[in-house]
Amino acid sequence: MDARYKSRDIERRSLDVDGLKRSFLEWLVYSVGKDARAATRRDWFHTVALAVRDRVVDRWMDTTRSYYQEDAKRVYYLSLEFLIGRLLTNSLSNLGIVDECRQALDRLGLSMEDVVDAEPDAALGNGGLGRLAACFLDSMASQGLPGYGYGIRYEFGLFEQRFENGWQVEYPEQWLQFGNPWEFARPEVLYPVQFYGRVEEFRDSVGDRAYRWVDADRVLAMAYDTPVVGYGGDTINTLRLWSARATRDFNFGHFNDGAYMKAVEQKILSENLSRVLYPNDATETGKELRLKQEYFFTSASLQDILRRYLQHHTTFENLPNKAAIQLNDTHPAIGIAELMRLLVDQHALRWDDAWEITRATFAYTNHTLLPEALEAWPVRMIERVLPRHMQIIYEINAKFLNRTKARADGDNARLSRLSLIDERGERRVRMGNLAFLGSHKVNGVSALHTELMKQTVFADFHEEFPDRINNKTNGITPRRWLKQANPALSELITTRIGEGWISDLSQIAALRDKADDVVFREEFRRAKRKNKKRLAAYIARQTGEEVLVDSIFDVQVKRMHEYKRQLLNVLHTIALYNEMRDNPTVSWVPVTKVFAGKAAPSYHMAKLIIKLINDVAKVVNHDPSVHDNLKVVLLPNYNVTAAEIIIPAADLSEQISTAGMEASGTGNMKLALNGALTIGTLDGANVEIREHVGPDNIFIFGMTAEEVNDLRASGGFNPREVIASNPSLKRALDMISTGAFSPDDRNRYHPIVQALTDGGDHFLVTADFADYCRAQEAAMHLYRDPEEWTRKAILNTANMGWFSSDRTVNEYAGEVWDVHPVHPNHDGEGFR
Ligand code: Z16
The missing domain is CATH 3.40.50.2000 (Glycogen Phosphorylase B;)
Known part of the structure; x- marks a missing residue:
């Protein structure tokens, strides 16, 4: 069948507030089949999504037709x-109708956040x-x-x-x-x-x-x-x-x-x-x-x-x-x-x-x-x-x-x-x-x-x-990972340098100068604080734990894997806990250790590490002798939506894989773009992040890939010796192995202790421990100087422009694919 018409014969859906509101009610009644009084949050999500999808379809057909015609x-x-x-916020944002949609919902007495949150x-x-x-x-x-x-x-x-x-x-x-x-x-x-x-x-x-x-x-x-x-x-x-x-x-x-x-x-x-x-x-x-x-x-x-x-x-x-x-x-x-x-x-x-x-x-x-x-x-x-x-x-x-x-x-x-x-x-x-x-x-x-x-x-x-x-x-899209996930910071950036950065992230380099501007620093901190409050509320809802908004939010979010070394972070957590208990009169920088990540269901070691983090959290969070200076939380069900809440709130980004094992990492890029300072090894894209943000604005520690390779080639090392020579490491490991965190099952963590000792410590956790602690101390020290910390955080955001996935995709387009942009014809002249 071949109907004769031009695409301009189809009435294009309006993008203004009134048009959206009318469209919502039509979709609700005629397609979702609900009365406004009976509609649930989910009904409203479906309603809004279908109305937004309407606004995409004609342009979609134009695009496909242009590719075909050319x-x-x-x-x-x-x-x-x-x-x-x-996809709801993403679609609205890329169509440029977030505010219109919010107002249309407002006129219906609905909250945009509630609607957005109903999407799986x-x-x-x-x-x-x-x-x-x-x-x-x-x-x-x-x-x-x-x-x-x-x-x-x-x-x-x-x-x-x-x-x-x-x-x-x-x-x-x-x-x-x-x-x-x-x-x-x-x-x-x-x-x-x-x-x-x-x-x-x-x-x-x-x-x-x-x-x-x-x-x-x-x-x-x-x-x-x-x-x-x-x-x-x-x-x-x-x-x-x-x-x-x-x-x-x-x-x-x-x-x-x-x-x-x-x-x-x-x-x-x-x-x-x-x-x-x-x-x-x-x-x-x-x-x-x-x-x-x-x-x-x-x-x-x-x-x-x-x-x-x-x-x-x-x-x-x-x-x-x-x-x-x-x-x-x-x-x-x-x-x-x-x-x-x-x-x-x-x-x-x-x-x-x-x-x-x-x-x-x-x-x-x-x-x-x-x-x-x-x-x-x-x-x-x-x-x-x-x-x-x-x-x-x-x-x-x-x-x-x-x-x-x-x-x-x-x-x-x-x-x-x-x-x-x-x-x-x-x-x-x-x-x-x-x-x-x-x-x-x-x-x-x-x-x-x-x-x-x-x-x-x-x-x-x-x-x-x-x-x-x-x-x-690799790269990351600045639309989802800065504009949408971090409205506080992205609005600040736009007021200062315009909105060109959204489609050309290299322009974010214009913020470099602002690192020395005290007023901008104050506003940058305010945005971060807003995000930290949002995360603190999320943590409370998800785990019941109250955390200090003014503590360092030290974040490790990624799949649970031995090579990513969540264990190194846990050992540092325990060592810090011990130090705080030993020195209760010192004025500590409060630290919140935030973990999140899934383990493959059959990966027993990774699941045991999850249990260890939860066990350590239980002990540390309820020990009055650390005076709330240390909290440990493991957030459940890490996914894209959780990442959008966690990442903008991070102060410190943990990228601590054994050098040579993480191909690139992309969470490292999201965190740095959102103004977190990285503590990391010279692995994957961390190497290039250091080059872009500058060695003074990142905490690098540990063995290099070459050193790891040489060490392994020469027959490895003896973790027992390393442990014996480092009292704080020894004490942390002893606590794990004697059941300080698992009084109900003192042998629970035997496989972990075994892997780090007689097992040969394949991922070099013990080998990198001392240098990791040194880098952590440097971070905590810097955090005491909010102006300096903020200056470096701004320089991170300002220097991450190269890590846009637009840059990556353009490189593929030019050097691998030989494909070129096509500009779809939206004038309604195309035949269907
Ligand atoms: C995966 O997510 C990655 C590698 C792989 O072989 C399989 C899966 Cl499912 C990751 C890498 O581990 C990570 O370093 C990299 O940033 C990411 O792929 C994207 O390249």
Whole structure:
């Protein structure tokens, strides 16, 4: 059907207060189906979201139409995770109608905060990698770049964390329970995805060997689209998430009642594919369902990308000029074999042509060097689940190994390191090697991480392809992480330097001068204090604990992981507690230690660390002898929304991973941008943060990545000796091991003490302890001088402009994707 009209025939929704108010009432009554008197907070949230979504749709269609009409090169960001958080404030803010909406609600006697708080978090990610994807979506739309996100519409996002008796307990996160007003279901955008079965060889029309994948199970991928509103509302991009739907194919062969019910059961089970996000951050579990999720969304996305390309083209040689596909980690790396399969098996391209197109289209981002996080699927599993892909991987591998130098030199060790197949023990496919080989560009996420990639996991590949590895230091969107999360500070900034910083964060450098202005410092402190009050109220609500607003808010918020060394922070907390008890007459700087973060449900050590923090909090917070000078809180269920409250209130930002282990970090950037001083190691992007904020405005401590490497190469160290020579460390550890924090179970923390002593202290907690305490003392000392502290805090905010994800995305656009901004035509002339 082809209706004839111009888009200007559609009445565009008004953005003023009256229009919004009218729209709210219409949506409430006619779509939510409630009377204003009966409407709950959630009803109002749905009402407002649907009315706001109206204001996005026409611009969204304009954007999509402009991309189509210009046949623009698009970038496709394939990611198993998008950690989006709430969207209401984000949409309003990017459309520029926050105040209008507040007033419209006001006229209805409603509070904007109440409405905003009724929105659940879209937590379709674990941590940094997923949040980075969400920041990139915001930045691509805000830069006018034709960028699409592709992922999975998990029915259950990252689990909800509660503490029961101090232990982490996981509950399902049912974010879709009451419906999702932001998404548009596209039941007609449906692609088949196959699993299992076998491969049949046959002769094609010209007598060449060809293959088809037969007798496979089929699942359908159905699209749900969420508009991604760019800043200013000019560009509205698309996040397309796939949901698994059963097919209607039936085995009519044995059609009787029993077989019918059995077949339907199978159909129901096939929809489990998109049920739940795997809760692992930087560790892979190797579960078959996870491999199927990876292939499911990758295959559907590639089919969709090729369909879009074929609207304008009849051959594939131009695919790399029209599509850039970015692999967010190796999770979608099976896409390299899948694109080869689609091109060779379904579109009859010659292998070498298909390979050239594939390599020119894909690029791969690596996010970790941790060996336990590098995906390596058992060959036996891929053979069974994706038999044709296993053949293709073998073929890619054989062709590659045949022409490497290593073969010529007879260097078999090197050859086996370059192989896509790890032959040591159970044979496995190294997804990192596949991603590297199938991409024209491979990047790390900070300068240090990229250097280490070249020296370690990809050393052989780097030698083979010296131009392929490049660095793209991560960034964060200033819209969510400063403008929206920190209205107090962002309004202050705007009154002083204008609002240009919101879309060009480099302009925030204009605040540098203001660091020496006493009036500005006072106002900067006032903004921070307001945020600290907000956090204190949140802490009281969440934990029942009262904290001093004038204490140092010392914040460590991130996933719980041994390499991130929450334990180092806990040991310092205990040492400080002891010092305060020993010296009750000293006038201490009050300190509030704020922790938050989830542990992977199967990561026992991380869960034990959670229990330890809660146990330490119980003892410290109720000990009158420290006179409220020290409080410890572990906030439950850290997510994007909690981060938006915690981060603007932080004084001190804990970025204390073992050097060489944190690929980049992005929380470090959010905290520094919001005026927290960093206490950190020279790891990940901390190195670059130091360069930007200046060494005087950051507390760096601990071993460098090189020193860590040398120490490990020389056989490690003896933590027992380090502990024996440091009385405060020894005392803190003794307290943990003798049950000072666990009188009900004195052996509870044996595994932790063991890991830090006889276990060899793999993460060098004891080795860095003394220098960490020195840096902590320097921070506490500085905090006594509010003017100096504030001056440095301002310099942090002023010098963080480079860490905008706009900068990151522009670097990708120029150096990896070759995509350019498109300016959508909003004049209403376009044909629909
Ligand atoms: C993840 O969040 C990260 C790496 C990884 O292999 C898997 C997941 Cl789910 C993180 C890194 O740990 C962090 O350093 C980095 O800042 C972030 O990815 C984004 O690059």
